[in-house]
Amino acid sequence: MKETPLCSSHEDDKPPNPGDFSFMVPKKEISMVPDMGKWKRSQAYADYIGFILTLNEGVKGKKLTCEYQVSETVEKLLAMLGTLDRWIDETPPVDQPSRFGNKAYRTWYAKLDQVSACMKSKWPSTSWPNIATVQEPLVALFSIRSNMFLCSGHEAAFAAFLCCLCKVGALRMEDQLAIIFKVFDKYLQVMRKLQKTYRMEPAGSQGVWGLDDFQFLPFIWGSSQLIDHPTLEPRHFVEEKVVNEYHQDYMFLECIKFINEMKTGPFAEHSNQLWNISDVPSWSKVNQGLIRxxxxxCLEKFPVIQHFKFGSLLSIQPVKP
Structure with a gap:
């Protein structure tokens, strides 16, 4: 299948005109396992994976601390994520008998209703006729308020939200580094704070056989950052000294540091899949393997994709030949 790259540059063409889209409120299209075929053949799948791979290529060999431009749209996204972060501080955990899934999370989640008003004030409806088309994946990011689980599906919802912003021209090619190093990194900070504060449980965790309980994309993009690094090899990321020294530069090592803070015992036991990855000879092979x-x-699992909603920006219609 053709994987569509996204995020055009100013030199390529002008931002999409709102009239280019026939806006509709997103809805679920994957209700049973046989529907997965529609998803894998869809324009949405091609656009989403194209977005992931475009960013993967853009961060290759670059540090989190490198220089890059920060556009007005990126600043607005950071402000929005900063608000979500502040709401966690304003909504402390409550006393309850259950150790996991603190019920204060539901109070925090209820405030997401304000996201729509916030986005409409920051991005006028004259620019986006139907803000729900872009907003829907964002709200889905923190959905499932009743069981208070988090998983890579929530992460995919946020990535889909960023993908939609690229499709409407709010984010552009020159924003690639800021999308990952600023916006996505801040998103990770918020998610980690949610996990710590409300003791969130992973949804559908495979235990030590899963890559990570909550995230996947930072391992893909983080391994791309380390491709052709002159000294750091995959075998080094299990060394605490290396992680502490380089985590501020590399997203992959930032993830390992967080895992080390949250889990106890030998790394090979609590993160067996990652431990196995440390035997891969090069970061390029790690990156290719993680994409597969x-x-x-994630993308071919019904429990993840059944929650996706499709509309005019992420269309369930088949890719045109």
Missing amino acids: MYKAE
């Missing part, structure tokens, strides 16, 4: 794994274990 992401497609197979």
